[in-house]
Every structure is written in C-alpha cells, then in structure tokens.
Amino acid sequence: MKIRDPRLVLIARRLAVIPLSLLLVVIISFLLVALIPQSTAQAIAGQGASKEAVIAINRKLGLNQPLLTQLGNYLDRLVHGNLGTSYYSDKPVASDMLSHVPATLELILPALALGMLIGIGLGTLGAYRSGKLADRGVRMGGSIIQATPEFLLGLLLLYVLFFRLHWLPAPTGQLGIAYVNPPYHTGLLVVDAIIAGQWSTLGDVLVHLVLPVLTIALPLAAVLARITRAVVGKALVADHIAYGRAIGLKERRLIRYALIDSRTSLMTFCATLFAGLVGGDVIVESVFNWNGVGQWAISAMTNLDVPAIQGFVLFSGIVTLCVYIALDVAAVTLDPRIRLGHSS
Amino acid sequence: MAIAAEPTIIRPVGAQTTGTREWTKSVGLIAGLVVLGGLLLMGWFLPLRYGPNALGTGKVLQGPSAQHWFGTNQVGQDVFARTIRAASTDLPLALEGTALATIVGVVGGLAVSTRSRASEWVMRGLDAFQALPLLIVTIALVVISNNSLTMVAIAISLVSGPFYIRLVRSQALALRESRFVEASRAAGTGSFRLMIRHMIPNLRALIFTQTANTAAVALLVVAALSFLGVGTVPPTASWGSMIKDGSEQLVTGQWWDAAFPGIALFLCIFSFNLVADGLRARLARSRALEPE
Numbered sequence: 001m002k003i004r005d006p007r008l009v010l011i012a013r014r015l016a017v018i019p020l021s022l023l024l025v026v027i028i029s030f031l032l033v034a035l036i037p038q039s040t041a042q043a044i045a046g047q048g049a050s051k052e053a054v055i056a057i058n059r060k061l062g063l064n065q066p067l068l069t070q071l072g073n074y075l076d077r078l079v080h081g082n083l084g085t086s087y088y089s090d091k092p093v094a095s096d097m098l099s100h101v102p103a104t105l106e107l108i109l110p111a112l113a114l115g116m117l118i119g120i121g122l123g124t125l126g127a128y129r130s131g132k133l134a135d136r137g138v139r140m141g142g143s144i145i146q147a148t149p150e151f152l153l154g155l156l157l158l159y160v161l162f163f164r165l166h167w168l169p170a171p172t173g174q175l176g177i178a179y180v181n182p183p184y185h186t187g188l189l190v191v192d193a194i195i196a197g198q199w200s201t202l203g204d205v206l207v208h209l210v211l212p213v214l215t216i217a218l219p220l221a222a223v224l225a226r227i228t229r230a231v232v233g234k235a236l237v238a239d240h241i242a243y244g245r246a247i248g249l250k251e252r253r254l255i256r257y258a259l260i261d262s263r264t265s266l267m268t269f270c271a272t273l274f275a276g277l278v279g280g281d282v283i284v285e286s287v288f289n290w291n292g293v294g295q296w297a298i299s300a301m302t303n304l305d306v307p308a309i310q311g312f313v314l315f316s317g318i319v320t321l322c323v324y325i326a327l328d329v330a331a332v333t334l335d336p337r338i339r340l341g342h343s344s
Numbered sequence: 345m346a347i348a349a350e351p352t353i354i355r356p357v358g359a360q361t362t363g364t365r366e367w368t369k370s371v372g373l374i375a376g377l378v379v380l381g382g383l384l385l386m387g388w389f390l391p392l393r394y395g396p397n398a399l400g401t402g403k404v405l406q407g408p409s410a411q412h413w414f415g416t417n418q419v420g421q422d423v424f425a426r427t428i429r430a431a432s433t434d435l436p437l438a439l440e441g442t443a444l445a446t447i448v449g450v451v452g453g454l455a456v457s458t459r460s461r462a463s464e465w466v467m468r469g470l471d472a473f474q475a476l477p478l479l480i481v482t483i484a485l486v487v488i489s490n491n492s493l494t495m496v497a498i499a500i501s502l503v504s505g506p507f508y509i510r511l512v513r514s515q516a517l518a519l520r521e522s523r524f525v526e527a528s529r530a531a532g533t534g535s536f537r538l539m540i541r542h543m544i545p546n547l548r549a550l551i552f553t554q555t556a557n558t559a560a561v562a563l564l565v566v567a568a569l570s571f572l573g574v575g576t577v578p579p580t581a582s583w584g585s586m587i588k589d590g591s592e593q594l595v596t597g598q599w600w601d602a603a604f605p606g607i608a609l610f611l612c613i614f615s616f617n618l619v620a621d622g623l624r625a626r627l628a629r630s631r632a633l634e635p636e
Binding site for chain 2: 021
C-alpha cells in the first residue's frame with residue numbers, strides 16, 4: 001500500500017484543480033462580456049436604429065434575461081461543445097476561430113524555437129563569461145530590447161529590412177499578393193506548400209515569416225537570456241561543478257551539467273512564455289497583417305462580437321491551462337528533485 | 345519564545361555621507377528619474393510653436409526641418425508638438441495605473457500572506473485568472489467602457505496586479521515567520537498595526553523596485569492599447585497612436601512620424617527599468633546593513 005509513486009500523486013493533485021480552474025475561466029470570460037451595457041444591441045443594430053430593432057436584437061440574443069439565466073444558458077451550450085454563433089458573420093465561433101489557429105501556430109512555434117536558441121545560448125555565454133565583455137554586451141543588448149515595445153521593434157525591422165535594404169517582402173501577411181494559398185491539408189502553409197510541391201510558394205511563405213518571427217523571437221530571447229544568465233550562473237558555482245573542474249573534466253562538459261541542473265527552471269519559463277503566445281500575438285499580427293487568432297480576436301473586439309470574444313478568452317485560457325499541466329508532467333518526469341519531494 | 349528587539353537599522357559611522365563611489369552606482373537611477381521628470385515637465389509646461397492638435401501647420405509629411413523639428417504627419421500636424429504633449433497624457437496615465445496596481449499588489453499580497461486554506465483558494469483563482477489572455481481582456485474592458493481612461497488604469501492593475509500579489513505574498517510569508525514579527529505578535533500587536541509597523545517597512549525594497557518595474561509595464565500597456573486604437577485615441581496625442589499612424593507611412597519611407605514618438609516611448613520604458621535596477625541596487629545595500 002506504501003508504493004505510492006509521488007510523481008502520480010503530484011500529477012493527480014494538479015489534475016484535480018483543472019475543473020475548478022476551467023470553471024473560473026468560463027465564469028470570468030462570461031462576466032467580462034456581461035459587463036457590456038445595453039449598448040451591445042445598439043452597436044449591432046447600428047447608430048440610429050429604431051428602438052424596436054434594438055429590443056428585437058436583445059430578445060434574439062437573450063440579453064434581456066437575468067444574468068444568472070444567461071450564465072446558465074452559456075454553460076449549457078458550452079457543455080454541448082457549442083461556443084455560439086458570431087453576431088457578425090453568423091458563423092459558428094468555434095470553427096471560425098480554429099480556422100485561424102494554424103496561421104498563429106506557424107508564427108509562434110518558429111519564434112519560440114529561435115527565441116530559446118538565442119536566449120539560452122547567449123544567457124549561458126553570459127553566465128560562463130560572468131563579468132566579462134560578452135556578459136556585459138549580452139546584458140546591455142537584452143535591456144535595450146526589453147525596453148522596446150514589440151510594435152516598435154517590428155516597425156524598426158520592417159523599415160530597415162524591407163524599406164531600406166529590400167531584403168524582405170512587404171507586410172502583406174503570410175503570402176505576397178501574387179501568390180495563392182496552396183491546397184488545404186493542415187492549414188499550415190509551409191506544410192501545405194510542401195505537400196503540393198509548390199516550391200516557389202514555399203519560398204514566399206518562408207520569407208514572409210522572417211520579420212514577424214524575428215519580432216517575436218528577439219524579446220523572448222532577451223527575457224530568456226536574462227533568466228538563463230541567473231539560473232545557469234547559479235548552477236555554475238555549485239560544488240559539483242567545482243569538483244568536476246578539480247578532477248579535470250572538460251569545460252564543455254561542465255556547462256552541460258550546469259544546463260541539466262537548470263533545465264527544469266528554464267523549461268518553466270519557456271512554457272510560461274509559450275502560454276503567453278498561444279492566444280496569438282495580437283500586436284505582431286496586427287503590425288504584419290497576419291491573419292491569425294490574434295487579429296481575429298481584435299476584430300471581434302472592435303465589433304463587440306460577444307460570443308467571439310468569449311470563445312477566444314475561453315480558448316486561450318484552456319490552452320494555457322493545458323500548457324501548464326504538460327509542464328508539470330514534464331517537470332516531474334525530468335527532475336528527480338521534484339519527484340523525490342526535495343523541491344522547495 | 346525569546347522576545348527580540350524592534351528591528352533597528354544599524355548604520356556604520358559615516359554611512360550617511362555619500363561618497364563618490366556611491367554616486368556612480370546611482371547614475372542609472374538618477375539618469376532615469378531625470379529623463380522621466382524632464383519629459384513629464386516638458387509635456388506639461390514647454391511652450392510649443394504649434395498646438396499639438398493644430399491641423400495644417402505646414403505641408404503634410406514633411407521631413408524634419410528648422411520649422412518642424414520632428415517633421416509633420418499626414419494631416420500636417422507638428423510631430424514635435426505632439427510627441428512632447430503626449431508625455432503629459434501617457435505618463436500620468438501609466439503612473440495612475442501603477443499606483444492602482446501597487447495598491448492591489450501590496451494590499452492583496454498582504455491579505456493572502458497566510459497559509460490558510462482561504463489564501464490557497466485565492467491563489468488558485470489567480471492561477472486561473474492569469475491563464476486568461478490578459479491583453480485581450482484589457483482591450484475588451486476598455487472598448488466596452490467606451491475608451492474610458494479610468495478603465496485603462498484599472499486594466500493596468502489587472503495585467504500587473506496578480507504578479508505583484510504573488511511577489512508580495514512570497515516575501516511576506518517569509519517575513520511573517522521572522523523573529524521580530526513573532527515577538528511583536530506575542531506582545532499583542534494587532535494585525536493592522538503589524539502591517540504598518542513591520543510588514544510594509546520591511547517589504548519596501550520589494551515594493552519600490554516592483555513599482556518601478558510595474559510602471560514600465562504600465563506604459564507599455566498604455567502604448568500598446570493606443571497603438572491598437574483603444575484607450576487614448578486621436579485627436580489626443582499619444583505615443584502609441586502616433587506610432588500607429590506613422591507606421592502607415594513607414595513603408596513608403598516617411599520614418600519621422602513613427603520614429604520620434606517611438607524614441608520617446610523607448611526612453612521612458614528604459615528609464616523606468618533603470619530606476620528599478622538602481623533602486624534594487626541601493627536598497628539591497630541598505631538592507632545589508634540591517635541586522636538579520
């Protein structure tokens with residue numbers, strides 16, 4: 001009876017909070033939009049619409065019912081997997097939103113990979129060469145990028161790399177105007193172009209990716225470099241590293257040990273950053289006319305498209321929760337300190 | 345239980361006189377405050393040749409010149425006047441939000457700084473809240489409130505409040521277990537007095553630093569919102585909306601309309617970060633002089 005795997009206990013405990021967190025996310029997403037004053041119907045009907053038209057819209061959307069009834073209806077629909085219908089396009093919110101997810105994924109996955117590569121690489125360099133020129137350079141560069149808002153960085157890159165140097169194409173979204181989308185398979189244009197064997201389209205997709213990916217990756221790299229610098233720096237002064245050096249292990253090897261020591265914390269930060277991005281990077285998508293979930297959410301917002309906003313908030317909330325759970329499972333599996341209950 | 349004395353700050357003789365070395369260490373802090381204060385004062389008081397909202401002060405989209413130091417935008421407004429004046433809308437708004445976030449963070453953080461079941465529940469609630477796309481939530485709130493600036497300040501506290509609460513809570517939990525708090529409680533100090541006399545003064549390093557960090561985030565939120573067309577909207581000059589307007593000209597080469605407000609924004613955020621780092625360094629030193 002004593003053979004309780006602490007790993008399972010930990011994961012089970014985490015899983016147990018999920019329904020609660022989910023319910024909270026649902027309620028918050030509902031309340032958020034329920035705060036909208038009577039003007040929703042007015043906004044939909046348009047300025048100068050007759051009073052009758054506004055009342056009719058209110059009735060049709062159930063906005064005239066008490067808040068609790070509305071919440072009940074909302075939960076009931078959710079349980080049946082129905083996120084509602086957009087006030088504007090009259091299309092189901094779920095499928096409308098999901099059709100924009102691939103574009104966002106295509107943007108944030110390479111950006112995250114690049115950001116991790118640069119950030120962890122430079123952060124480790126800074127930690128290893130602590131106090132030296134490389135360290136100070138990395139820190140200086142990082143603090144400059146961290147003080148640059150994403151939209152400013154995006155515009156700067158756009159001005160230099162597109163307008164001045166003509167290395168990269170205009171911000172027309174995922175493809176140049178001369179190209180059409182490859183036949184739909186996965187929704188990921190890179191993959192679809194490869195499947196269809198349209199190599200020039202693939203090239204165009206890739207060059208259009210560079211600017212927005214850089215714009216997301218550089219700030220990520222700056223944050224990660226700072227964190228890596230701190231975490232790996234601490235690991236590098238640990239006793240076992242000093243011992244390793246004393247018995248003549250190669251420096252390369254010592255760095256690897258320090259990185260293994262730090263990987264749980266680094267993974268946590270990467271997952272947090274990823275979770276922040278899955279909802280689509282609203283600002284970068286808007287700068288580069290990227291037709292992802294972020295842009296979609298912004299247009300829903302300006303139209304006061306209530307079901308769409310709720311659907312989006314709910315979607316991002318759920319994805320974020322999933323990322324955190326995956327993180328916990330990974331952390332428990334990778335880190336014996338947590339598994340054995342030595343963590344602080 | 346031993347009753348410890350009130351924590352007194354022991355300063356070595358001569359610690360009050362600030363030596364040259366101390367000065368150089370605070371250069372970032374002072375520079376940051378000078379830039380921020382200077383921009384704010386200029387935004388309020390600098391007499392401008394053209395009104396920030398005056399249309400057609402010159403030809404449209406003219407580059408920087410003696411007449412228009414920062415050029416003109418697509419409706420012929422003077423970019424210099426707008427960039428300077430925007431400081432008096434953006435910075436106070438960001439500071440209001442920061443003040444609100446600080447109140448939320450300190451009061452909230454102290455309120456849940458117990459290991460009771462209720463605080464655990466609140467923390468789980470915060471987890472769920474932070475799982476939401478907060479920028480989108482803020483945009484929604486500001487749009488719904490019809491671009492009310494009060495809502496922008498509230499939105500800032502929603503974005504940075506939860507993190508602030510976490511920070512205060514984690515330090516306050518440790519502090520509560522320290523000897524002098526225990527002693528004070530044993531001597532019958534009520535919880536309100538305990539907060540004012542012991543907790544807040546001992547959290548001041550964290551609070552000052554985190555407030556400066558929050559100000560940087562707050563300014564970023566203000567700018568991002570107006571870049572996306574909510575919050576401070578034209579005709580009011582604001583760096584975010586100026587950059588947005590300027591971005592449309594950027595791809596045809598008229599860089600000044602976006603660049604100058606961009607530089608101002610960058611300088612402010614950088615300065616807030618400098619202030620945060622400077623405060624951290626200073627307060628870490630004065631902390632080291634306190635008895636454990």
